[in-house]
Amino acid sequence: MSPKIEKIIVKYLTKSASANDLDVLSRWIKIPSNIELFKDFVKTHYVINYSVNNPDTEKLLIQLLMVVRKEKSFLYKLRNQSVYKYTAAAILVGMMVFAYLFKDNMHLGDVEENTPVIVHKVVEPGSDKATLTLANGEQVALEEGTFLQTQNANSDGVKIIYEASESDFEKTEYNYLTIPRGGQFFVKLSDGTQVWLNSESQLKYPVKFKEGESRIVELVYGEGYFEVSPSSKHKGASFQVVNKSQIVEVIGTEFNIKAYKDESNVYTTLVEGRVVVNVDDLSSNLKPSQQLNLNKENKDLIVKTVDVYNQISWKDGVFSFDEKSLKEMMVILSRWYDVDVEFQNKSIENEMFSGVLRKSQSLEEILNSIKNFEIIKDFEITDKKVILN
Structure with a gap:
């Protein structure tokens, strides 16, 4: 060879x-x-x-x-x-x-057959769905098969596109896009910036950006992947993504922010270009493939190089886990499948897993894959609850 x-x-x-x-x-x-x-x-x-x-x-x-x-x-x-x-x-x-x-072949020598899995309900994967809150407070459910058209936007139920407008508003009008557990959604803002939103996320953004002013959106909570239209196309206007923990200043780039309400850390991962992350009086410049980990309580900042794909694969239809604990994995899966997870056997919470799982699989298929790797012995699904042992 x-x-x-x-x-x-x-x-x-x-x-x-x-x-x-x-x-x-x-x-x-x-x-x-x-x-x-x-x-x-x-x-x-x-x-x-x-x-x-x-x-x-x-x-x-x-x-x-x-x-x-x-x-x-x-x-x-x-x-x-x-x-x-x-x-x-x-x-x-x-x-x-x-x-x-190894889907159906993870056995050790003469290991006895596992006890059949008890499954009471098939839990299908999440889908493209969101709730759009308009400037007047009206809420519109967006999901496959629904259509929406406003003065500035249109949606086919799996994405929403805002068009640039020559008209100028006296005041800036904001929309909110809220993604539930078990959902995901794509939005193209009026300046051409593209945003992929993960489950249990909310984005606040102007219907139209004011020309010559900084373009500011707020990731209220959750996770979003941003492909920002460069400032060179908008008379040098910068782009910022803010939340209550930090401000990310953008020149024109691609990056991922993970800022869930129930997690103690905010993760900003730069894929391409350049961003500056501001936390109170501290600033950190990120290079491609670097991730900034912000502890929301003590404001500690840690920058490290990461495998970018593991951080952004969710937007391309897969979960990519690299030495991720079972407990961390189940937090991610619980959001996508909209279930609660209980560890009957606490000792398995820190079992590590590496691999890629398709988001289009049912929860049973996902759990069977994990089971095949002998990380869990068995599982049970009842309504919206998963029990692992």
Whole structure:
């Protein structure tokens, strides 16, 4: 096996392969003599502990080869999406491979069959939905199948688009977009800035920005991904995202802010461009791939380099977890599936998990994937409550 192929396999399995890398790997695997080389390399360097002694390991490796071929085209569908710019699509494909591989095969040797899961209700994934509060206080429910048109905006139920207007208001009018648990939504502001809002979030913004003045929106709570229209297109007008804990000053960039009411920290992650985060009298300049962690109580600021994709994958339809505790994971999942979670066995709260799970899966499928990794023994779902043990 050539060093080039070894390097590509390592990149693939460590979530850093590009679309071209995957293309090379797929073509290389088509050669029959390379299949054994591939399997030997994976076994030697990337064996999964809980399946190494499993007689089905050979079968799983063959499935891996099949999925690499099958999913190759997936990257090309993402070429023109912003996520591709960070070569992060390979993460999705790579981790989907492992989720597929071990979906139904996570057993240790002669481990007895698990007790069947008790499921009383199917909990479907969240969807595009929001409540729009207009300047006059009127509230409009937005969801797939509904349509809305106002003087400045229109919505097809899965997104809302504000149009730039030549008219000038005597006073600035604000709208609120509130995303419930089990929801997500996209809004394009009148200046062309695009915002993806996660579950249990609220954004306050002007219907129209005043020309020449700073463009200011408020992430009241929750999580939002911002792709800001640059100031060069708006006569140098800066852009700010404020909340009660901080002010993020933007030149023209992409970044993610996570500021949930029930969490003690606010996380600002810069993807592209430049932002300055102001907290009281302190300021911090972020570089791409840096994240600022603000403790809301003591105002401590910590800046570190992070894997950007793990922070922003939610907007592209997946949960990407990298050494995330089960307790932290369930907070995220509870928002998307609109459920409450109870740990019957407290000792599993700090069990760690790494992997990518599709947001389009039902909650049962998600929990079965976690169960297959032997992080939980079993689970029960009753109405809107999940019990883990």
